[in-house]
Amino acid sequence: MSAAMRHAEGLGALLLAAVWISPLLFAFWAAFHSTSDAVNLNIWAPWTLDNFRTAWAGAPWLRYFVNTFILVTVVLIGQFVVTTLAGFAFAKVAFPGKDLVFILVLMQLFILPEVLIVENYAMVSRIGLFDTILGVGMPYMASAFGIFLMRQAFKSVPIELHEAARIEGCGWLGLLMRVYVPLAWPTYLAYALVSVSTHWNNFLWPLIVTNSPETRPLTVGLSIFGAPENGVDISVISAATMMSIAPLLVAFLVFQRQFVQAFLRAGIK
Amino acid sequence: MSAQAALERRRQAIYGWLLLSPAAVLLTTFAFYPSIATLWSSLFSRGTRRKPPEFVGLENYRDLMADPTFWLVVKNNLIYAAVTIPVSITIALAMALWANSKIPARGLVRTAYFTPTVLPMIAAANLWLFFYTPGLGVLDQIGALFGLPSVNWLGQPETALWAVIIVTVWKEAGFFMIFYLAALQTIPEDLREAADIEGASRWTYTRRIVLPLLMPTTLFIVVNALINSVKLIDHLFILTKGGPSDASKLILYYIWEMAFAFFDAPHAAAMTILVLGVLAVVAGIKFSYLDKRTHYQ
Numbered sequence: 001m002s003a004a005m006r007h008a009e010g011l012g013a014l015l016l017a018a019v020w021i022s023p024l025l026f027a028f029w030a031a032f033h034s035t036s037d038a039v040n041l042n043i044w045a046p047w048t049l050d051n052f053r054t055a056w057a058g059a060p061w062l063r064y065f066v067n068t069f070i071l072v073t074v075v076l077i078g079q080f081v082v083t084t085l086a087g088f089a090f091a092k093v094a095f096p097g098k099d100l101v102f103i104l105v106l107m108q109l110f111i112l113p114e115v116l117i118v119e120n121y122a123m124v125s126r127i128g129l130f131d132t133i134l135g136v137g138m139p140y141m142a143s144a145f146g147i148f149l150m151r152q153a154f155k156s157v158p159i160e161l162h163e164a165a166r167i168e169g170c171g172w173l174g175l176l177m178r179v180y181v182p183l184a185w186p187t188y189l190a191y192a193l194v195s196v197s198t199h200w201n202n203f204l205w206p207l208i209v210t211n212s213p214e215t216r217p218l219t220v221g222l223s224i225f226g227a228p229e230n231g232v233d234i235s236v237i238s239a240a241t242m243m244s245i246a247p248l249l250v251a252f253l254v255f256q257r258q259f260v261q262a263f264l265r266a267g268i269k
Numbered sequence: 270m271s272a273q274a275a276l277e278r279r280r281q282a283i284y285g286w287l288l289l290s291p292a293a294v295l296l297t298t299f300a301f302y303p304s305i306a307t308l309w310s311s312l313f314s315r316g317t318r319r320k321p322p323e324f325v326g327l328e329n330y331r332d333l334m335a336d337p338t339f340w341l342v343v344k345n346n347l348i349y350a351a352v353t354i355p356v357s358i359t360i361a362l363a364m365a366l367w368a369n370s371k372i373p374a375r376g377l378v379r380t381a382y383f384t385p386t387v388l389p390m391i392a393a394a395n396l397w398l399f400f401y402t403p404g405l406g407v408l409d410q411i412g413a414l415f416g417l418p419s420v421n422w423l424g425q426p427e428t429a430l431w432a433v434i435i436v437t438v439w440k441e442a443g444f445f446m447i448f449y450l451a452a453l454q455t456i457p458e459d460l461r462e463a464a465d466i467e468g469a470s471r472w473t474y475t476r477r478i479v480l481p482l483l484m485p486t487t488l489f490i491v492v493n494a495l496i497n498s499v500k501l502i503d504h505l506f507i508l509t510k511g512g513p514s515d516a517s518k519l520i521l522y523y524i525w526e527m528a529f530a531f532f533d534a535p536h537a538a539a540m541t542i543l544v545l546g547v548l549a550v551v552a553g554i555k556f557s558y559l560d561k562r563t564h565y566q
Contacts, residue, residue, distance in 0.1 A: 005471075009367065012367070014373070016360075086289050104296070117528065119306045144296070
């Protein structure tokens with residue numbers, strides 16, 4: 001390949017990168033400037049924290065953060081328990097009807113929880129979980145995707161380890177907890193990253209099931225805060241947006257490699 | 270001996286079902302039962318205080334077929350899918366090929382491509398509001414430099430859907446890039462060396478060797494992108510609320526609106542069933558065709 005060609009390509013890659021990151025950089029910059037400076041693209045304007053002060057005072061952000069944090073934790077714990085047990089059953093236990101049930105589970109990959117909002121809303125109300133964090137998290141706990149992932153991870157555990165533990169007198173539960181779960185920890189890590197970022201960002205379902213600041217997660221809080229009826233100006237919206245994405249974004253920049261690996265592991269298998 | 274084997278088999282069966290029971294209960298409660306219930310309630314009329322719901326057969330579906338908004342929304346969603354899927358896949362492929370070759374600041378470039386993926390759709394929409402706001406937004410400011418008039422990107426029917434599409438492409442291209450990057454790394458070096466020895470140009474190498482080898486990945490991404498074209502609607506709540514005059518309304522948003530703004534659950538249910546039908550076709554294609562190429566076992 002000619003050198004000119006290579007330079008052109010490098011330039012193209014950099015240009016696309018600049019375009020791709022620009023909305024984020026621009027909002028970041030705007031969050032630290034007064035609205036008039038921001039909309040006039042006044043590059044040399046002084047930096048200020050006023051937007052963050054206004055945004056912070058405008059909504060119970062701390063409560064939203066705590067809610068989102070509780071939500072992702074509850075979902076993750078639920079998913080770990082449910083998918084570990086089910087994944088193990090599919091991977092290592094022989095029982096009648098296994099294949100049929102597995103096809104049913106795979107079907108759920110395409111019955112998106114997002115599409116079933118009407119009936120799931122009725123269901124959550126019926127069992128008394130409307131406007132609770134548990135109600136937001138519960139429909140996602142038996143994730144078909146997670147069950148599938150765990151099944152794959154457990155299948156790859158060598159049968160020798162399984163048999164050795166059995167000979168040592170390990171029961172099924174001990175086998176699962178002492179042999180399979182420790183060996184599958186990279187899968188757990190990957191799944192945790194994907195799950196946390198998915199539920200940190202989830203919006204439609206929490207919007208439907210929550211109805212008070214005590215349960216509302218960040219995404220719903222942010223959408224209410226930025227609603228045009230509230231008449232908040234764009235710099236303050238940027239500040240609020242920056243605040244709500246900061247934890248996940250910082251975590252991503254620090255653990256970038258693991259993050260990308262996690263998404264890969266989650267998607268490819 | 271065979272009595273013992275039978276005992277062991279029975280024990281395994283009990284363990285299996287016990288282990289499965291939490292997942293089975295949850296899946297039934299939040300996936301299978303709601304699917305059936307949706308189908309059932311799509312066959313009933315919407316009850317009022319005086320008149321309880323009654324069985325109307327396919328009436329709700331007939332109403333939908335006669336509803337011009339429904340057809341507009343279907344058309345919007347088809348455009349949404351037909352544009353976001355190929356465009357984001359093409360961009361993702363370019364990103365992956367670049368992020369995999371020797372370019373300056375490769376780490377930074379990769380980060381820039383991937384970062385939108387970790388943002389909530391709501392936050393992404395807020396960021397893009399800044400670009401689209403008429404008069405004040407970045408797009409208008411840039412346009413003004415070239416003497417172009419101010420455009421209300423989100424406020425006019427001709428551009429609103431496109432503004433929404435751009436945000437979706439921006440959000441998902443980096444995600445798809447990751448899958449291509451992974452696939453590119455599994456292509457053995459010898460193929461490239463062989464191509465070099467044969468004097469094949471880089472373009473020929475990419476077109477004749479790399480792209481065919483990426484085919485399974487592309488199919489996998491297409492299925493994901495298809496699902497996304499149903500699912501990714503959060504930004505509508507911030508950017509357009511489906512407007513102006515339904516020009517950017519997508520199906521899932523319409524379902525939400527029907528159920529939770531117009532309180533018309535039966536019609537929302539009928540629409541849900543139609544979407545599930547489409548997803549079932551996608552699932553059928555995936556499991557019967559694609560899985561012959563990608564091995565799960």
